[in-house]
Structure formats: C-alpha cells, structure tokens
Amino acid sequence: xxxxxxxxxxxxxxxxxxxxxxxxxxxxxxxxxxxxxxxxxxxxxxxxxxxxxxxxxxxxxxxxxxxxxxxxxxxxxxx
Numbered sequence: 001x002x003x004x005x006x007x008x009x010x011x012x013x014x015x016x017x018x019x020x021x022x023x024x025x026x027x028x029x030x031x032x033x034x035x036x037x038x039x040x041x042x043x044x045x046x047x048x049x050x051x052x053x054x055x056x057x058x059x060x061x062x063x064x065x066x067x068x069x070x071x072x073x074x075x076x077x078x079x
Contacts, residue, residue, distance in 0.1 A: 010016055
C-alpha cells in the first residue's frame, strides 16, 4: 500500500514560510511608514502659514527680494 501523500504540503516548506515572513515584514513596515506620514501631515495641516508668526520669524527681515537675510551679529570671527 502506498501513501496518498508522500511530500509535505507546500505551505509547510521552508521557502514558503520564509516568503510569508518577509512579505509580512514588508507589509508591516509599509503600514508604519504610512501612519508616520499621515501623522506628520496632520501635524502641519493645523498650522496656518500666513496668519501667525513667531518672534523669531518676525525678527527676520526680507530685504533681498523675498529671501531671508540672516545676520550673524553674535558670532565673532577671529582673523
């Protein structure tokens, strides 16, 4: 009498388990990455760009045609 099933099913093979583990890891990483990006976009959505300026942004003058000019008054260079 011969056994009807001589080999193990493919889902018990080592290569199938390895493929499933790696694909699960990739899927988990993609979900975490998407949640991080969604959290970052939600954090910056609440900020209004032109309505409120902090004290640091108010002290920067725009005298170069729209580019910020930063002066390094507190830094003294020894020549």
